[in-house]
Amino acid sequence: MTATTDTIKPPSTRLTPGEWVRKRLFNNWYNSLLTLVLGGVIAYTLVAVVRGLFTFDYKILQDNLKLFIVGGFPGDQLWRPWVSGYLIALAIGLAAGAAYGSARERAAQAGMYFRTTGLRDILRRFWPFLMALVVILALTRTPLPGLLTAGLLIVGYGAYMGGRILPKGARRWSGLLVVLLIIGAYMALVSFGGVPYSAWGGLHLNVFLTVAGIAFAFPLGLLLALGRRSTLPVIRWLSVTYIEVVRGIPLIAVLLFAYFAIGFLLPSDFRPSVVTRMLIAITMFEGAYVAEVVRGGLAAVPRGQREAAHALGLPTWKTVRFIILPQALRATIPAMVGQFISLWKDTTLVAILGVLDFLRVAFAVNTQSEFLGRGLFMLTLSFAALIFWVGSYTMSREARRLEKRLGVGER
C-alpha cells in the first residue's frame, strides 16, 4: 500500500510574473491585440473617471443628502429614523448571531468541523456596504451623523456577538424578540405624531417597499404555489391563470393599474394613498413570481417524502405543513434572495408615477434652480447607481454563499 519510490512532486503550476504576462495576456496574436486595445480603453476610462471625481461639484449631493436618504421627512422628526435604525441594527445583529450560534451547536453535535467567522470575514463579505456608508458620510457637513452611524455599527456588532453566545433556551425566544424589534422600528417612525409611510421617500422608501413587498407577497405566493400543485383541477387552474397572467405583464402596467384604476374597484369611500396603491401592485405582482420560486422548492422535495407521510396516515394538510414545506422552503432561500434583489431594483419604477423614491430624488434635484441645466445628472445618477449596486451585489453574493452552504443543486 505504501509508495515504493520517492514520490515525484507535480510540476509547479505557479507562473513567474514574466511567464504570467506571456501566457495570460500575450499568448497569441489576437489575444495580444485584444489586450492592447482593452488596456487602452481601460486606461482612458480610468483617467476620465478620476478626473470626473475630482472636478464634480458635490454641493448638489451635500445640500440634498437628507432628501436622498429619507425624502421629505420633517427635519425636526429626524430622530425617529435614527431610533428605528438602531432597533433594526439590534434585530439584524441578534438574528445573525443566533443563527451563527445554532449552526455552531449543530456542527458540534454532528462532530463536524465548523469554520468560525471573524471580523475579517465580515469585512470581506460586506465591504461594498461599508464603502457606501463611507461615501454617504463623506457628504455630510456635521460630525453628528458619522458618530451616530459608528454607534449603530457598534450596537449591531455587539448584538451579533451577544446573539452568538446566547444559551439554547434564550435563543428560542430571540426570534420573537427580533420580530418585536422590527415592529418597534416601524412604530418609532409612525406612532405618537410620527410620519405615516405614505409620506416617506428617498432610499428609506425603497427599502420599505422591498421588505414590505416581499413580506406581503410571500403568503400570497405560497398559497398560489400550493394551489398550482393541488390535485383539485379548479384550484389548480385558478392559480395557473393568476400566475401566468401576472407574469406576462410588465410591472409598470400593474403600477399604472393600481395608480389609476384600483380606486374604481374599491368602495367609493375608500381611497388608499399612492404608496399604499403601489404596495398593493407590488404585492400582486411579486406574488406570482414568489409562487414560481416556491414551486421550484416544492419540486425539489423527493416524491418518497409525500408517500412516506401518506403511509404513516398523516392527513394532507399535516403532510404539507410538517413534511413538504420545511424541506421546500429551505431549498427556496437562495432563489428568494434573488427575487428580493429583483424587487429591490424594481422599486425604482414608482419613480415613473411621481413617487419621490431614491431614483426620483436623484433625477429631481437637477431641477432645483441652483443646479438646473448644469449637467449634474452624471453625478447624482452615479450616486444612486452606487447605492443600488451595493444592495444588489451584497445580497447576490450572500445568496451564492447560502446556496453553497445549503447544498442546493448538489443532489
Add this chain to the structure above:
Amino acid sequence: MLRVVVQLAALGVTALILYVLWFNLTNNMRAAGLPTDFGALDQPLGVDIPGSSIRPGAPVWRGILVGIKNTLALVVVGIPVLTVLGVVIGIGRLSTNWLVAKVCTLYVEIIRNLPPLLLIYFMFNAVFLQLPPLQESITAGGWLVINNRFVAVTAFTHREQYMMFWWVVAAAVVVGIIVAIVRTRRWHATGEPHHRVLWFLGIVIGVAIVAWLLLDRPIGLSRPVLEGRVVTGGFMGFSAYFAVLIALAMYTASHVAEITRGSILAVPKGQTEAANSLALTTFQRLRYVTLPQAMRIAVPPIISQYLNFTKNTSLATAVGYAELTRITFQAIGNGRPAPQLVFVLAMAYLAFSLFISLVVNILNRRLQYVT
C-alpha cells in the same frame, strides 16, 4: 365528495370577489361620468406623437397602434444587438486572456446589479442630453448627424423597381434553400462534403449583385442631411429611442452573458477532453462539440430574457419615448377612462408573452435529446 365541495366553494368565492369588484367598478365609473364600454377607444387621443402622423384629434386606438409599432421598433433592433453583446461577453468571461475575462466579469457584475430604469435615466439624461445642441450637431463627414435631440445615421433607400429586386432576391433564397437541401441529401448518400452554407450564400449574394446591377441600382445609400431644424435622408431616431435601446440592451446582455457562460460550463468536461484527444482544433471543438451542446441549454432561458427585454421596454415611458405604455399613460392623463385602457395595455403585453411562451415550449420539445 369533499373534493367537489371544496372546488365549488373556490369557484364561488372567486366569482363573488369578481362580482363585487365589477359592481364597484361600474358604479364608480358611472358616478364619475365615465363610459363603461370600449367606445372610449374612438375618442380623441389628445396628444401629438412625434415622428408619426398622429395629431391630438386622432382616435385613441390609432395612437395605441403607433405605440405598439414603436415598442416593436425597440424589440426588433434590440434583440439582435443584446444577443451578440451578451454571447460575446459570456464567452469573454471564459477567455484565457486575463484582461478580457476580468473586464467581462466586471461588466456583468456591475450592470446586472443596477436597476434598468436607472440605466435608462443615465443613458438619456447623463449621456444623450449632454450631446451638443442642434446647431452644433456632430456630422462625421456627412455619414451621421448627432445632437441632443436625435441621431440620424446613413441608411438604405429604395429607388424605382425596388420591389422587383426584392422579389428576385426572395426567389434566390428559395433556390438557395433547395440547393442546400440537395447538397445535404448528396452528403448523406455519398459522404461528399456538402458546403451547403457556402452554396446558399453564394447563390443569394451572386443573384443579388447581378440583379442590383441589371435593375439599375434599385437600392442605394442615403446620407442624413441637416437642413435648418429638420434632417432629410438616412434613418432618424430620437435620443430617447437610442438611450432606451442602448440601456436595455446593455442590461439584458449582462443576463444573457451569464446564461451563455453557465451553459458552456455545463457541457461535461469529458466532451472537451474527447474532442482534444481526437485532435480537433479549437475552432472545430467549439463549433462541433461544445457550442451545439451549450446551445441546447442556453436557448430557452435566453428567450425568456427576450421576453423580459420586451416587458422592460415599457420603462421607456420614463424618458418620453412614445411606446405603448407611454401613450396609454398620456391618454389616461387626457381624461380617457383608465380601466379600459389599462386592460388593453395588459392584453397587448400578455398576447406577446403568451406567443413567446408558445415558442419556448415548441423549442424545448425540439431541443430535448432524443433517447
